[in-house]
Amino acid sequence: MYDEKVAEQAQKIHQETYGTEPTTVSYAPGRIEVLGNHTDYNEGTTFSTAINMGHCFCISKSDKPGVRITAGDIRETAEFDPETDERLEKKYQWANYVKGVMYYLSQQGIKADGIDCTFLGSIPMGAGLSSSAALEVATAFAVLAYTGTELDKKEIGILAQAAENNFAGCNCGLLDQFSSIYGVHHGLIHSDFRTLETYPVKLPDDVVFLMINPHIKHTLADSPYNARRMSCEKAAKELGEQLGRNVKALRDVSVEEFLAHKDKIDPEAAQRATHVIYEIDRVEKGVKLLAEGKVAEFGQYLFDSHETSRTAFENSIEALDIVVNAAKEAGALGARLSGGGWGGSVCALVHANKADEICQEIIEICKGKGIEPTAEKIIPSEGAQVIK
Numbered sequence: 001m002y003d004e005k006v007a008e009q010a011q012k013i014h015q016e017t018y019g020t021e022p023t024t025v026s027y028a029p030g031r032i033e034v035l036g037n038h039t040d041y042n043e044g045t046t047f048s049t050a051i052n053m054g055h056c057f058c059i060s061k062s063d064k065p066g067v068r069i070t071a072g073d074i075r076e077t078a079e080f081d082p083e084t085d086e087r088l089e090k091k092y093q094w095a096n097y098v099k100g101v102m103y104y105l106s107q108q109g110i111k112a113d114g115i116d117c118t119f120l121g122s123i124p125m126g127a128g129l130s131s132s133a134a135l136e137v138a139t140a141f142a143v144l145a146y147t148g149t150e151l152d153k154k155e156i157g158i159l160a161q162a163a164e165n166n167f168a169g170c171n172c173g174l175l176d177q178f179s180s181i182y183g184v185h186h187g188l189i190h191s192d193f194r195t196l197e198t199y200p201v202k203l204p205d206d207v208v209f210l211m212i213n214p215h216i217k218h219t220l221a222d223s224p225y226n227a228r229r230m231s232c233e234k235a236a237k238e239l240g241e242q243l244g245r246n247v248k249a250l251r252d253v254s255v256e257e258f259l260a261h262k263d264k265i266d267p268e269a270a271q272r273a274t275h276v277i278y279e280i281d282r283v284e285k286g287v288k289l290l291a292e293g294k295v296a297e298f299g300q301y302l303f304d305s306h307e308t309s310r311t312a313f314e315n316s317i318e319a320l321d322i323v324v325n326a327a328k329e330a331g332a333l334g335a336r337l338s339g340g341g342w343g344g345s346v347c348a349l350v351h352a353n354k355a356d357e358i359c360q361e362i363i364e365i366c367k368g369k370g371i372e373p374t375a376e377k378i379i380p381s382e383g384a385q386v387i388k
């Protein structure tokens with residue numbers, strides 16, 4: 001299932017801009033991170049879903065060399081040579097995600113020169129739903145289809161991540177790109193970022209996810225994200241020294257080992273690592289809980305996750321805390337900030353038959369606390385695809 005309205009509109013804008021219909025159209029969804037915060041670049045595990053909102057990417061052949069890319073929402077067109085690794089000027093910052101992907105594809109000999117492109121998406125920007133990863137993945141799927149090339153899905157994810165790291169400046173892990181690629185209709189994706197394997201997990205029928213957006217815009221490239229990543233790497237190195245063995249990443253340290261040695265390493269690194277090590281543990285236990293249909297216990301892990309985000313990783317902000325508390329008060333099974341943090345959305349797990357009521361109540365409670373979020377049900381959806 002893809003967002004048909006967006007696909008139709010994107011093709012219409014392409015036709016209006018370039019005077020010709022696109023011959024290739026791809027679609028890639030955004031994501032919500034359900035559990036496993038900042039675990040991906042620590043080679044840990046996560047639960048996520050692809051969502052029912054995404055980006056469409058259209059391509060048609062052009063007589064001119066180079067790439068023209070139109071952002072459908074603002075109707076601006078940027079032009080670039082996909083084989084150079086220069087970033088585009090600030091005005092066309094949005095096009096760097098596309099350029100990055102095309103650059104890394106061209107490095108692998110997959111060249112789409114002489115094309116006109118358009119993208120359009122339904123993912124609200126800055127909502128923590130990975131609109132940038134969706135754009136990168138949609139770009140890769142479209143170029144591969146247009147050039148008739150096949151690439152392993154893992155490689156597509158890694159390449160899209162490289163575009164985000166080096167062209168957008170956020171040293172992110174692979175969670176967003178993998179979620180967009182491996183999405184499952186009505187299911188969760190359980191990813192292991194050491195083996196790079198993903199497993200579809202059935203979501204019990206009687207629960208749904210809500211996405212609550214307090215509309216505090218953010219970009220991770222301007223946040224302490226990269227600094228947190230460095231703290232985690234420092235903690236892993238120092239814990240390895242304490243344990244007298246090679247600790248490649250925080251994934252290699254159990255909760256028990258961490259508790260025994262945390263006071264002997266850099267205090268700030270230890271504080272950040274607390275969140276990550278407990279998160280990895282929660283995801284592992286969560287797999288079993290979901291398999292047994294124990295949704296209330298699983299939901300509690302979401303609350304626990306938000307708590308260590310707030311106190312140890314310090315990637316929450318007041319508006320997100322208000323939403324999580326409101327969700328708890330309104331009867332959600334669990335709620336937590338979803339994604340990098342310092343803004344973005346809260347993901348809540350609720351009983352399906354109470355979802356509408358809880359949405360309303362969360363909004364009401366938040367209004368009383370000075371914020372006006374929007375809340376909606378999320379339909380876990382299929383991953384990226386070529387639709388034309």
Ligand code: GLA
Pocket residue numbers: 033036037038039040041130172173174175176220339340341
């Ligand atoms: C962002 C990053 C991901 C991941 C999450 C936090 O979404 O892009 O790689 O690190 O934050 O879990």
